[in-house]
Amino acid sequence: MSARPNQRNIKWVEGLRGVTSALVIVTHISRAFDYPLFWPSDNDHDAPRLLQLPYLRLPWQGRIGVPIFAFLTGFVCAYKPLKLAYQQGNAPAALKSVARSAFRRPPRLILPALIATFISFVLSVLGGYKAANRCDSFWVRFDAPDDIPFGENIKRLFGSALSTWTNTENQYDRHQWAMRPLLIGAFQVYIVLAATIGMRFKYRILVHVLLITYWWMNVNALTETFGAMLALGTLIAELAQHRPTQNFISSHQRLLTFVVAPLLLLLGGFVGSYPAEHEDWMGWSRILHHWIVDPVGDRSRGSVIVPKGSDVYRRTSAFFIMCTATSLFIAPVLQQLLSHRLLIWLGHHSFAVYLVHGTILRTVGIWIVYGITGEPWEPAGKNEDGSPREQVWLKPKGRPAKMIAILVFTTLTYIAAWAWMKYVDTACARATQWLENKVFDDEDGEGKAGLAEKGYAQLPNGNGNGAVPRLHEGERTQPPP
Template identity: 35%
Template sequence: MSRPENVKWVDGLRGFASVLVIATHITRAFFLDLMKPASHEGLPPKLFQYPFLRVLTQGRIGVAIFALVTGYVCALKPIRQVRGGDRNGMFNSVAKSAFRRVPRLILPTVIATILSWFICQLGFYRVAQKADSWWLNFSAPGMSPNIGRAIYSLLLELITTWTKGWNNYDHHTWTMLPLLKSSMLVFTFLISTAYCQTRYRMMVALALFVYFYASNESTFGMLPFFGVFLSDLSQDPGHQSWCNARKWPGRILSPILIVAGLYISSYPEAEPTWMPWSNVMLEWSHYIFPGGCETDRYYTALGLILIALGIHFSNAAKTFLSSKYLLWFGKHSFAVYLLHGSLLRWILAWMYFGVRLPGDIIVEGGGVQAAPNLQICGRFQFWALMPIWIGIVYLCAYYWTKYVDPWCARTTEKLVKYVFEEPQMNLDAEKRLLPQ
C-alpha cells in the first residue's frame, strides 16, 4: 500500500479559489471591461487585461478549482481503502459520504439564502438596484410587496436552487446543484469500479473524462473525473517511486505546466478577436474543442488541468499551498463563497454609493421620471474602503465557520446515526439469511 497522500495543499488551492471568486464578482460589478482582452477594439490593453494577470481578475478558474477538488477529495479515502484491500470499509465510507454530502451542502445553502432573503426584504439591496453598475442591478433582488409573497418567493428559491440551479436571492449558489451531482457521479464510479484492477480503474476515470469532454461538460464533468484520476495517481506506489527518484519533473516540467496552464486560463470571456493572442486561441478552439461549446470554460478547464499536474509534480508548490495562511483561507472558503455576494450587494454597495436613494423626478405635466442611477465614489475612497469590506467578509466567514458549519455537521451526524443501521444489526441480519 502507498503512503497516505498529504492533501493539505488541496485546502490551500481551495483558499485561492475563494479569493478568485470574490475577485471575479468585484470585476463584474465595477470593471466589466477587464473581462475582454482590451477595452475597445484597437486600443492597447490595460494591465489586468494581459495574459496571466487577467486570471486574477476574471476569476473564472475559481469555480473550476472547486469542481476538480470535489473529485479529488471524494475519491481520496475510498481509493486508499481499495488499494489497501479494505473494500467493505470503502463501501461503508462511500455510503456515509454520499449521504452526508446532501445535508452538508443543502443546510449551509439554505441558511445563506434565508439571510439574503432577510437582507432583501429589509430593503438593504435597494441601493445596489439603483447603482450605476449593470451587475449589481442584475444580481440584487427586489423586495416583495407583502409578507405572503415574500415567504412564497423564499420557498420557491430554496426549491429552484436544487431543481434548476437558480436562486434569485443569491445567484452564486448556482454551482451547488452541479457540484452535488458531480460528487454523486464520483461516488457511483467508486462503487462501480471497486473490484477493478488499479490500472483499469484509472483508465475508466480517464474514459469518463473524455466522455464529458465530448459532451460539452467541461467544468462539472471533465474536472471532477480528472480529480479522481489525479487522486488515484498520487497514491500509486510505482508513480511515487518514479517521482521521488527524479528531480527534473519538479524543477522543469512543473513550472512549464503551471505557466502554460495560467496562459491558457487567460482566455477572455468576451471579444477574443480584439487581440492577436486571444484570436489565435479562438482559432485553435475550433480544432481542439467540440462544436457549440463554451470556449472560455473549456480553456479554463484545460488550463487548470495543466496547473494541477504542475502542482502534482512539485513538492515546492505543495509546500507553498500548505502554508498556514493559505490553509486558513481554505478553511473559510465555503463560508466566503456563500456570504460574499450578499455582503457585496449590501455593505459594499452602501460604502461606494451611499445609503440614500434619490427620489423620482416630477416633470412638466405632472409626469414622473425615474431618478438617475447612483454614481460611484471617487477612486481614493474606492481603494481605501475595499480592504475594509474584504475584512468584513472574512470576519463573517470566520464566525460562520466557527458556529454555523459545526451546527450543520452535528445535524448531519445526528441524521446519519438516525438513518443508518449499526454494523452489528447488519451482521445479525446476514446470519439469519444463511442456510441452517
C-alpha cells in the same frame, strides 16, 4: 527515495481551496467595480492595462473558481475510500465510507445554503438591496433580489430554497448556482467508486480517462466545468495511492518540477487568459482565437481544446485547471507552497466565504460606493412633454470609495466566514452527525437496532421479537448463495 502514498502530503488540497475562495472574491470585485478587466483592453484602440495582460488577468476575469471546486470535490470524495480499498485492502470498509459520505453530502451542503438564503431574505425585506437594485453595475443589479412586497418575498424565499436544488436558480444568492451540480457531481464520484472498487488498477485508470474524454467531447452546458473536472480529481486521487506512480515522481522530481510543471502552467495560463469579450481587440487574443477557437476562419470546426459548439470561455478555463492540477500533482514543491498554514486557514473557511461574500458585497460594499439609501432616484417613464425618459442609474462616488469598499468588504467577508464556521457550520455538522448516527448501524457491524428490525434481536426496552433463535442441526447460519 521511494514515495510512501500513505504519508503523502494532501494539505495542498486545503490550500488550493483557500486560494480558490480568494479568486472567487477578486473576480466578483472586478465584476462589480471594474468590468472592463474581463476584456483584453478598455477599448479597441488603447493599450491594455497591466491586469488585462495574459496570465495577470487570470484571477480577475473569473471562470476558474468553480471548476477548481469541482476538481477538489472529485479528489476529496475519492481519496479516503481509495485509501481504504487499495492501501489497507479493505473494500467493504471503502464501500461503507462511500455510503456514509453520500449520506452526509446533501445535508452538509443544503443546510448551510438554506441559512445563507434566509439571511439574504431578511436583508431583502429590510430594504438592504435598494442601492444594489439602482446602481450602474448591470452584474450587481442582476444578482440583487428585487424589492417586492413582504408576502411575495415569502413566496420567493420558499421558491428559491427549492429551485436552488432543481434548476440552480436562487434569487437571494445567485452564487449558489453551483451547489446543485457540485452535489450531483459528488454522487457521480460515489457511483464510479462503487462500480470500480473491485477492478484492477489499470482498468480503473482507463475508466477515469474515458470519463474525462467523454465529458470533454460532450458539448452540452457545463460538462467541462463539472464532469471533466470531477473525473480528473478522481483520477489524481487514484494515482496518489499508486506506489509506482509516486516512485516515478520522486525519481524524476527535478525534471517534473522545473521543466514539465512550468511548461504546463505557461501553456494552460495562456489558453486560460482567453478574454470574455472583444477578443479581436488585441494581437495575442486574436492569435489564441485562431489557434483554438476558429482554426479555419469560417467557424466550420473547432479544436481539441475547444470543440465546435462548446462554451469557449469555460473550455479555455477548464484547460488551464487541467494543466494546473497536473502540475500540482507532479511537483511536490508546489504542494508545499500550498500547504502554508495561512492558505490552509483560508481553505478551511472557503465554503463559508462562498456563501456569505455575495450578500456582503451587494449590501455593505455597494453602500460604500453608491450610498445606503439608493437616492436620488427617478424611475424610467415619460417626461412632461410625453417623450420617453430612459433609466438613469446611480453613479459611484469615485475610486477612493471603491478602494475603501474593497477593503471593508474583504475584511467583513473573512470575519463573517470565521463566525460562520465557528457557529453555523458547527451546528450543521452536529445535526448531520446526529442524523447519521440515527440512520446508520454501528461501525463494527450491524447493531442491535438493525437486528431488531429484522426480528433477530431483543432491544433493551423489551421490544422486538425476542432473542436470536437457536439453530437446529443442519441449518445454515447464512442464506444459501
